[in-house]
Amino acid sequence: MDAIRWDFSFDVVVAGSGAAGMSAALTSHFEGLEVLIVEKAARMGGSTAVSGGAVWIPLNADSAGAGHPDSHEEVWEYLSGTVGEASPADMKRAFLRAGPAMYDYMASREAFKLAARTYSPDYYPDLPGAAMGGRALDPVEFDGRKLGKRFRELRDPLREFLVLGGMMVNITDVHHLLGAGRSPKSFLHGARLVLRYWADRLRGYHRGTRLLLGNSLAAQLFHSVVRQGVPYWLESPIRAIHQDGWGRVLGVAVERRGAVVNIQARRGVVIATGGFPWNEALRGQHYPKPTGPWSMAPRDNEGQGIELALAAGAAMGTGHVSPAFWAPVSILERREGGPLRYPHLVWDRAKPGLIAVDASGKRFVNESASYHEFVKAMYGADPAPAIPAYLVCDHDFIEKWGLGLALPGGRPRRHLIDAGYLIRGDSLEDLARRLGLDAAALSATVKRYNDMAKDGVDWDFGKGGTAYNRYLGAPGHLPNPCLGPLAKPPFYAVRVYAGDIGTACGISVNEHAQALTAEGATIPGLYVVGNDMQSVMGGAYPGPGITLGPGLTFGWVAGRHLARAYSQQHQQENQS
Structure with missing residues (x-):
């Protein structure tokens, strides 16, 4: 093949800025790699920013403190009963092993702060191994003012999560607002929210800066991206994946400011573009009938990442019990x-x-x-x-x-x-x-x-x-x-x-989040995470947060694996 003229060069290029993409980017950065995030939309956050924000991480360090000590035996029994053979056993084991480690790693680096739910039953609480709380974590309230002028670069939440045209509320807030005329406590709670909101608007913010739910998680990760100096390009969709004659991924072509530029990815490319809920052809191929334009995912999630991974030789996963959540x-x-x-x-x-x-x-x-x-x-x-x-x-x-x-x-x-x-x-x-x-x-x-x-x-x-x-x-x-x-x-x-709320079937990957061919071989340098990846839940839905939990986890897994590959190659080069 003809030599590619590279316009830019990084160790890792991450396509997509939801939780999975930013997790992969931040982890790669923390591990010493040069990273670029390219985002198709005009704002950061992807599906995460419009989600409910729950993160399902069994065996996390905070579950016992929330009153629900967990055990591997219990959660494995629960996943066996809810997911079963819809997902490979090695993928479920990888998630249970990496999830708690990811949580500790990210929390220690202040990439985000979550709080374990003291009471939140798994969705099938009568099955063996189910928990009544602790496994689901929620993003803590985040002050959007910390983003400064970049606050406008964060994707807004769903309008249904807003009142007064721009104030975020959670279920507790709603109960207080509805009871403000009956309870002094609720009145004071509601008054504080409204006063904070109008103060934000008077300061020129386009909406309230008290962020909750998935918007808080996206904002926390974005704030960490900014704080760490990780570069990101908005309105820059990925258009092609470059490979050598042996199939190894070399980099990507990205459309930016009306031109297509070639970006070398010295260590690898991470695809995290949000699945295909708005791709009519893929939906018609994988969804049951009838189907239509009914998704709550962002309109940008049109399956380009999956289509490019397929063109690079990857295969769609199989065995799932449902193609979507x-x-x-x-x-x-x-x-x-x-x-x-x-x-x-x-x-x-x-x-x-x-x-x-x-x-x-x-x-x-x-x-x-x-x-x-x-x-x-x-x-x-x-x-x-x-x-x-x-x-x-x-x-x-x-x-x-x-x-x-x-x-x-x-x-x-x-x-x-x-x-x-x-x-x-x-x-x-x-x-x-x-x-x-x-x-x-x-x-x-x-x-x-x-x-x-x-x-x-x-x-x-x-x-x-x-x-x-x-x-x-x-x-x-x-x-x-x-x-x-x-x-x-x-x-x-x-x-x-x-x-x-997103697709569950996607590109087949191994426990390192490496894309696989139909024969099960890895595609060197290509990683797929988030809703572009075949769900570790196999299209089942065991509890709240089973998209964001695995998304964050396998983004972290991809970043760590990229860094280890870099370290091994660097060591070999020094020895030669």
Whole structure:
């Protein structure tokens, strides 16, 4: 092949700036390598910045302090029951071995600060080895002002995580804001949040600088990138991977400022571009039917990294039980600004007084199951997939809890009704007519549900039957925090679709995050992490944070392996 004219040269080039990409970049830097991050979007943070931010790291150093001492035997038993053969045993072992080490390594270098949850059940708490807390960690609150002018280079969170047009809130904040008129403690909590927010806006920030959830994690990692002096290029998509005649990766071609430049990667390239949820062709190839543009992942995640890795000789992973990490999504079609998608993750579905029905007007799922299980049930509904499905509630429910984009507490909803997002009926029969459902079937479904709610036991689907279900229900609501009647008109509904929060199938890698060919051989110099990598969970969803936990971990693994390869080669050169 003709000699490549290199415009720039680094030890490592990382494509993508989510948690996995920044973990790989920071680790490579900490290990003494020269690193460049290239990011397709105009802002840093990737999917991480718009996520809930949970990080699942079993056996982490803080789990015992959170009241949940963990053991390898327990977590292995749990993964065997939830993931099983959907993921190779050596990959699961690599994750359990490297995850705690990554956490200690990054925390000691102040790359991020996380806090273990004192109570947060794994998603299948009745299975052997499940934990009631400790394995999931949350990013601590981060002050975006530490980024200075670079704060605008951080991807904004989802609008659904914002109030007042730009203030981030978590579940605790929401409870206080909703109770501000009843509790002096809640009023003071809410007042402090609002005053801080308006002070930020008066200082010229485009949104609040009190960062939470995944936006905090992305900001912490980005702050570390800036503090460490790791260079990064925004609006610079990777266009090609350069290889020699033996297949070794030499570098990449990147589009920057209207021109394509060649960047030598002396040690290797890390692909971390966020999977393919917005690649219609790949989605059509790997997703079940029907599928559509329903993802909550950033629109930039179009699978370029995976396509380039495939072109370089890598192979897609196999054996997974699901191609994506699912979430039911409702969609507001706006006249301006395009569709607005809302992920029904943890707020409304598990609360008492809501049911989900299919096109026949019948329930098909435990509404308080994990978002992943909910969509699996949508696809598995009989006799046809429940896509769309309908979340149905009454007046009291929507006033107390809201429904998707419809906020509680008497907030305006007419615009949502006029747009067709929120469907309102004066009676169940009227609601059924507006939804195109069989009125008699919907009424019979609600009657049976209400009868079960009186006794607190869902004999049909088990809503509220596990610790995880009840964790998301209404505290203090007895006898079942997830069951309550639908009784008071008017009644409301939203349509939900089979959305996702990212892809689970990706490039096959080994325990060092090296890309593999279909024959299982490594491609020298090519590493794949994050949602571009075949999930170590095999498309199963054992607990909160099973994308970010492995993403951070295998980014760290890649960076360490690149550094070891560098050290070994450097030692050999000195001896020769």
